[in-house]
Amino acid sequence: xxxxxxRATFSASHYYWNEAWSAEKNFxxxxxxxxxxxxxxxxxxxxxxxxxxxxxxxxxxxxxWLKDVIEREVLSAYDHRHLNLDAPEFRHQIPTTENLAAAAxxxxxxxxxxxKGARLSRIxxxxxxxxxxxxxxxx
Amino acid sequence: xxxxxxxxxxxxxxxxxxxxxxxxxxNLAEYxxxxxxxxxxxxxxxxxxxGxxxxxxxxxxxxxxxxxxxxxxxxxxxxxHANLNLDPLFEERVPTTENFSRAIxxxxxxxxxxxxxxxxxxxxxxxxxxxxxxxx
Numbered sequence: 718x719x720x721x722x723x724r725a726t727f728s729a730s731h732y733y734w735n736e737a738w739s740a741e742k743n744f745x746x747x748x749x750x751x752x753x754x755x756x757x758x759x760x761x762x763x764x765x766x767x768x769x770x771x772x773x774x775x776x777x778x779x780x781x782w783l784k785d786v787i788e789r790e791v792l793s794a795y796d797h798r799h800l801n802l803d804a805p806e807f808r809h810q811i812p813t814t815e816n817l818a819a820a821a822x823x824x825x826x827x828x829x830x831x832x833k834g835a836r837l838s839r840i841x842x843x844x845x846x847x848x849x850x851x852x853x854x855x856x
Numbered sequence: 857x858x859x860x861x862x863x864x865x866x867x868x869x870x871x872x873x874x875x876x877x878x879x880x881x882x883n884l885a886e887y888x889x890x891x892x893x894x895x896x897x898x899x900x901x902x903x904x905x906x907g908x909x910x911x912x913x914x915x916x917x918x919x920x921x922x923x924x925x926x927x928x929x930x931x932x933x934x935x936x937h938a939n940l941n942l943d944p945l946f947e948e949r950v951p952t953t954e955n956f957s958r959a960i961x962x963x964x965x966x967x968x969x970x971x972x973x974x975x976x977x978x979x980x981x982x983x984x985x986x987x988x989x990x991x992x
Contacts, residue, residue, distance in 0.1 A: 735913055815859040848864075851860035852857075
């Protein structure tokens with residue numbers, strides 16, 4: 718088994734807000750991340766795919782293909798967008814880095830599962846160089 | 857749903873790799889310039905990964921501020937701008953980064969406000985790093 722990782726970057730804005738809470742509680746829990754006009758990050762997305770290298774091509778998956786899948790499924794929805802306002806999955810879900818990693822998994826997993834012999838293994842998203850989250854498909 | 861939250865911290869510390877049971881020559885053979893008598897220092901990067909259920913109300917595995925507080929109280933306040941050899945943990949153990957990463961894992965695993973410590977990575981320089989995982 719070989720693990721292959723492709724990195725991509727995107728820039729997006731967001732804010733943290735739980736609709737069921739008062740404004741006071743939102744600011745108490747989320748601090749300045751709750752500022753209603755949002756703020757932004759340069760995110761780095763790492764997509765890790767696992768599989769056996771193909772006997773003929775030597776590839777787990779074709780990197781150009783994976784790059785195009787990431788572009789189509791994730792970057793087109795998130796890059797230079799406001800996650801709360803532009804991405805349907807975050808209309809009623811807080812776009813924390815944890816939720817963003819799981820959402821990127823949901824967007825990518827069907828296309829990667831359809832590719833012969835490879836499976837999505839891990840999504841890691843850096844919100845800043847010092848803060849990141851991972852999702853590994855666990856319930 | 858289980859996810860993981862990671863955070864990277866910087867700490868600067870000095871250390872010296874040597875053992876009392878070895879002669880100066882043997883220490884030099886074993887540890888090279890790392891055994892120079894007056895020690896030396898590094899900017900260590902400590903990467904902490906916490907796993908757990910994503911809280912349905914906050915969308916978080918662990919609150920960033922509470923994680924920062926735990927790491928500050930148990931790791932940074934203790935080791936940042938300190939001499940690792942003088943810490944009681946390294947009285948009878950060489951402060952290699954292997955041992956340092958294990959010490960950080962042990963100190964932090966019971967100090968987290970939520971979630972489970974999944975891994976600790978300590979980068980001693982840009983060219984070497986050491987990892988400890990929950991499974992040992």
